[in-house]
Amino acid sequence: MSDEIIVICGPESFFLDDVEENCVDCGSKVFHRPHTPKGTYICLRCLLKRVSDNPRFQGSFRVTKETVKEVLEELKMRKTKH
Numbered sequence: 532m533s534d535e536i537i538v539i540c541g542p543e544s545f546f547l548d549d550v551e552e553n554c555v556d557c558g559s560k561v562f563h564r565p566h567t568p569k570g571t572y573i574c575l576r577c578l579l580k581r582v583s584d585n586p587r588f589q590g591s592f593r594v595t596k597e598t599v600k601e602v603l604e605e606l607k608m609r610k611t612k613h
């Protein structure tokens with residue numbers, strides 16, 4: 532499916548309200564933000580494997596504005612803590 536929404540998930544939880552899922556390819560535990568669109572949850576390792584196995588791999592990658600804002604705020608907070 533070319534209009535598949537692929538949600539790239541991290542292996543570790545970063546925020547307290549992260550949602551736990553299982554990677555569609557390897558089944559390992561991954562985390563995503565609660566406001567990401569519904570789609571295929573995949574870990575970064577499996578995503579890179581899919582892309583290297585099939586250079587024409589197509590998908591719709593999304594990062595919500597909320598996620599960008601949250602990450603930037605978190606980084607700002609961590610910088611000022613020092």
Ligand SMILES: [Zn+2]
Nearest residue numbers: 554557574577
């Ligand atoms: Zn995986």
